Amino acid sequence: MTSFDSLLDQYRSLSDSERTKGSYFEQLVKQFLLTDGVHAPQHRNVWLWNDWPDRNGQADLGIDLVAEREDGGTTAIQCKFYSRGHKIQKSEIDSFMANSGKKEFTHRLVVDTTGVDWSPNAEASRSAWWGSISRSPRPPCSGCPQDSRQNGLSASDTELP
Template sequence: MTALSDLLASYRQIAQTQREKGTYFEKLILCYLKAEPKYRDLYQDAWMYEDWAHRQGQTGQDSGIDLVAEVRGTGEFHAIQCKLYAEDYKLQKGDIDSFL
């Protein structure tokens, strides 16, 4: 197993609910966006959706958006949805097209 697959397996094992498992994964992706040079250069900052919404004076109620990232130098925001599929799930072409 790789370090990533070990980490994801631990999320699946310790999470009490699907929501908790999703939150662990979302926080992992948030850290990735802030640490990976490609995304660190692209994004000025990134937040969990609820945190970003509260900063905007909104409720942060679940709207299908998991993370929000601000594009460096433009003030543009990207809404990001995270999906932690089952370990044995294989992405299909239709799955990928629905994200684009």
Template sequence: MTETIQAVLDELRATALDERDKGDRFERLIHAYLTNDPEWTARFTDVWLWSDWPGRDGRPNTGIDLVAANRDGDGLTAIQCKFYGPGHKVAKADIDSIVSASEGVG
């Protein structure tokens, strides 16, 4: 059975215990997508959840959700996953935290 991405997202929203659980589930979904989709596996050799990234060195979570090793050998990519509602418009403030948090990663 093939599900649309909208159906998957609706299921995540409906079954999440709370906002934290919803975010954690969304991060795992994006991790699975980036490690299985041919377009992204062509770009990244590895993708880790922040808590599993070997280079974390005990640093707390400051907004980075995933870290990916670039296949071209040019360092790492910090990824922030946001599970906003359908009508949300991304603002500069939404982006500022990942830019700040990604300094020193890669």
């Protein structure tokens, strides 16, 4: 077991609900995006959904984080803290896919802890909606290799047409 797996296990044991567990993971992803050598230079700011200044009172509809990009764009980010081996289903990303398609978002990123491919329907839906979406099949962590591509993150998000 890696130190990162131990951290995730601690989050699981400290959490009294799925919501709390998800909040811990969202904060971890936020900090990673702000400090990682590959991602940090791409972002001016990263907010939890409820802290995003342009939210305009909208409820959480599947977007967990929002990142203001150095290139002027805005990234909608979905964080999925599931058990290793869980196959993400289409129904688990539908809300994110629909709500991140709004004009204010130029990029999309999904970070999940499953370590496996999404279900065939989720993958097909992802392609049908808007081509490819950036995905981290292994979340970021402190103490991971400096090159974030080694733990599943690509150097940039997918730009939308």
